[in-house]
Amino acid sequence: MTYKVIQWATGTVAKEAVKGIAGRSDLDLVGTWVHSEDKDGLDAGEICGIDPLGVTATRDKDAILALDADCVSFMQGRDWAGDPMPTFGVLLDILRSGKNVVNLWWPTLVNPSAVSDEVYGQLQEACLDGGSSIYTLGLDPGFGPLGLALSALNLARRVDSIHTYEFFNNGLWDTPDLKMFFGFGQDDVERIPILAPGVTTAYHGTTLHLLADALGVKLDEIVEDHSVIYADEDFEVPAAQVPKGTISGVRYQVKGMVDGEARVTLDHLESIRDKDYNELGFVGNGYRVELEGEPWLRMDLAISDVALTTEAVTTPAVYGAVAIAVAMAVVNAIPAVCDAAPGVLTILDLPLNPVRR
Helix, strand or coil: CCEEEEEECCCHHHHHHHHHHHHCCCEEEEEEECCCCCCCCCEHHHHCCCCCCCCEEECCHHHHHCCCCCEEEECCCCCCCCCCHHHHHHHHHHHHCCCEEEECCCHHHHCHHHHCHHHHHHHHHHHHHHCCEEEECCECCEHHHHHHHHHHHCCCCEEEEEEEEEEEECCCCCCHHHHHHHCCCCCCHHHCHHHCCCHHHHHHHHHHHHHHHHHCCCCCEEEEEEEEEECCCCEEECCEEECCCCEEEEEEEEEEEECCEEEEEEEEEEECCCCCCHHHCCCCEEEEEEEEEECCEEEEEEECCCCCCCCCCCCHHHHHHHHHHHHHHHHCCHHHHHHCCCEEECCCCCCCCCCCC
16 A cells, blocks of 8 residues: 655755655655745755655645545654744644644654643544644654653563663754853853753753653652753753863753653753763664663664764764664654554553664
8 A cells, every 4th residue: 555645844854754654655745835935936855855756845725625635744844942833733724634644843742741731622623623643753752762761661560660761962962052052161050941940841841751651660759860961071062162171061851750750751961062971882873771670671773874883983874874763763663653543652652663665
């Protein structure tokens, strides 16, 4: 069976989604919505740097919604400081139109019921009205912590705790917002946005609750913790100019507590040099899960464009590899989402979705 797909937006990750859709024989790209006037009227393949696909991009949302399609790959850009609800309304309109959705726009929807009863209720109602389904995954929140942790749980007889890690070198991301968000090159921890009270829970709390559901436990509370490291010398990378003594790395944790103990921990180590945080023995960019129980388990997932060595591993192509992984986490799920019963779906509801040609 072939599934007709609309690509919603064509940013960095969304371009990789278009390539992924074009590369699968069971997916057929039938429409592309774009935000930019510069892309309006261009062929989707031209926008994404591949051969023409015979699909003309448009900014006309009504025209896109009128297309005959099975699924929308929804990857509209998001201003995290802005109000998400106008775009959320578009998402609801798509579901009511009878089109299934795989979503990267709002990553915390990996577990909509943990966002709020209102958000979950609106999504579920729109799905039932349209006979459609919605599935959100991505990498983090998404498969990075969830896929590894669930894989480890399949091998365990007893689980005392789950600890997941993200390791990421941001050094080549030449964006002022990133420097500000993680505080690279700054000296005031109190002014780092990611470390403001409640922010890390807002990003990752839904993942904690989903893993708790998988364990069959209910969290009493979520506790935040963090630390920073400081540069031992002056250095400069595309992401930031870092004077000696200023922040060069941030580590933050969100912990799901049960009876005073951390049963589920999400641990993020954000650096801008390969040598920082390497004492934990992880090579490259990616994820780790450690399961305390019977047996003790560790799984590592490194994402790169080439086989990794213990040498420096941060290259521009690595960021492209991450973008591919993020996009394909949902593109490869399209057939399963289309075949599912109407309603809100999570990673607990679907089987693994391998790539197909």
